Amino acid sequence: MIASVLPTYSRAPLTFTSGSGAWLTEADGRRFLDLGAGIAVNALGHAHPALVAALTAQAQSLWHVSNLYHIPAQQKLADLLVEHTFADTVFFTNSGTEACELAVKMARKYWYDKGQPDRTEIITFTGSFHGRSSAGIAAAGSEKMTKGFGPLLPGFTHLDFGDHDALTLAAARDNIAAIMVEPVQGEGGIRPLPDVCLKGLRDLCDRHGILMILDEVQCGMGRTGKLFAHEWAGITPDIMMVAKGIGGGFPLGAVLANENAASGMSAGTHGSTYGGNPLACAVGCAVMEIVADPAFLAEVNRKAGLLRQKLEGLVAAHPDVFVAVRGSGLMLGLKCKATNTDIVKAGYDQGVLTVPAADNVIRLLPPLTITDEEIGQAVARLDAVALHMQSEDA
Ligand SMILES: Cc1ncc(COP(=O)(O)O)c(C=O)c1O
Numbered sequence: 001m002i003a004s005v006l007p008t009y010s011r012a013p014l015t016f017t018s019g020s021g022a023w024l025t026e027a028d029g030r031r032f033l034d035l036g037a038g039i040a041v042n043a044l045g046h047a048h049p050a051l052v053a054a055l056t057a058q059a060q061s062l063w064h065v066s067n068l069y070h071i072p073a074q075q076k077l078a079d080l081l082v083e084h085t086f087a088d089t090v091f092f093t094n095s096g097t098e099a100c101e102l103a104v105k106m107a108r109k110y111w112y113d114k115g116q117p118d119r120t121e122i123i124t125f126t127g128s129f130h131g132r133s134s135a136g137i138a139a140a141g142s143e144k145m146t147k148g149f150g151p152l153l154p155g156f157t158h159l160d161f162g163d164h165d166a167l168t169l170a171a172a173r174d175n176i177a178a179i180m181v182e183p184v185q186g187e188g189g190i191r192p193l194p195d196v197c198l199k200g201l202r203d204l205c206d207r208h209g210i211l212m213i214l215d216e217v218q219c220g221m222g223r224t225g226k227l228f229a230h231e232w233a234g235i236t237p238d239i240m241m242v243a244k245g246i247g248g249g250f251p252l253g254a255v256l257a258n259e260n261a262a263s264g265m266s267a268g269t270h271g272s273t274y275g276g277n278p279l280a281c282a283v284g285c286a287v288m289e290i291v292a293d294p295a296f297l298a299e300v301n302r303k304a305g306l307l308r309q310k311l312e313g314l315v316a317a318h319p320d321v322f323v324a325v326r327g328s329g330l331m332l333g334l335k336c337k338a339t340n341t342d343i344v345k346a347g348y349d350q351g352v353l354t355v356p357a358a359d360n361v362i363r364l365l366p367p368l369t370i371t372d373e374e375i376g377q378a379v380a381r382l383d384a385v386a387l388h389m390q391s392e393d394a
Pocket of ligand 1: 039094095096097098100129130131132182186187215216217218219243244
């Protein structure tokens with residue numbers, strides 16, 4: 001008999017009942033150091049007092065009104081995002097996938113309104129992940145996600161990550177509407193796009209008038225030590241997808257855009273019942289007020305340096321288990337020699353949570369509020385995991 005919850009997830013034998021900061025407590029009382037943070041969602045850890053206060057205050061006055069009316073928390077969050085980013089305008093969604101849907105629609109509508117309705121093709125890259133909707137899986141294009149779900153939404157050109165020649169050729173085609181890319185691939189195995197490549201992509205887009213869509217669903221909101229990862233390269237996109245960390249655990253996403261890219265999205269062209277809901281936006285404002293503070297981001301960078309240095313030591317000490325550290329800020333990956341899912345599982349016995357990714361990588365995406373002491377504990381626990389893996393091998 002099928003499970004009452006559709007069995008699309010393979011779940012670990014763990015049930016968490018509460019969380020505080022970087023820690024989760026299991027139903028049996030065991031405590032786990034959470035280096036997954038809900039896959040980069042709990043940017044401020046679990047039960048952050050400012051977020052709890054924002055959510056409960058909003059819950060006591062108004063949970064939901066539709067977008068038929070003005071929503072002050074939504075306006076405030078949009079103003080904050082516009083103030084701190086390249087964007088002139090923001091549309092709120094409930095998830096990253098929904099942000100992907102709008103990014104695709106916005107790019108195509110832009111060219112339609114410019115009198116080029118055939119300019120619909122979007123260039124994407126192997127190893128990317130943009131969500132599980134029909135547009136999301138068609139955008140990523142991997143067989144694993146698309147098999148059995150055809151016919152796929154047309155209009156995506158998939159290029160090999162790093163194949164500059166193919167990119168130069170494809171971008172010159174007259175039907176290219178946009179290029180969509182993650183500055184740091186998350187699901188793809190923590191693969192950062194070097195700054196020089198991001199700059200090169202921006203130049204290429206400018207040369208051909210192509211819109212640049214950045215997917216910062218996983219790497220945005222302070223995760224790499226800048227508010228958004230593209231800031232390291234000193235470039236700005238035309239459209240950007242955001243989710244995960246922006247709600248700190250409350251479902252919230254957004255599409256940010258400059259005025260030009262958003263010009264086709266007039267009244268009635270897009271909508272969402274829950275997108276920009278008062279509860280979500282009240283929490284989103286509280287997250288933004290903390291994460292956009294330069295002093296907070298400086299701390300993320302300092303702690304990222306500390307974690308990375310300790311992880312380099314871990315890799316050097318266990319060459320049979322780990323191969324290398326990669327990533328940016330507190331979005332780090334350990335490329336493994338042993339099977340990544342075995343390492344994640346071994347972590348359960350040592351009270352440490354990590355997340356597997358493609359390319360035999362485990363992801364470390366701790367809350368941005370993790371302390372130095374917790375970083376020490378995290379690496380000590382990973383060291384115990386590695387010792388266990390070695391003893392299994394012997
Ligand atoms: C880069 C990226 N884009 C889009 C998504 C989809 O976001 P969501 O799961 O919120 O729909 C994800 C989720 O992992 C992601 O990492």
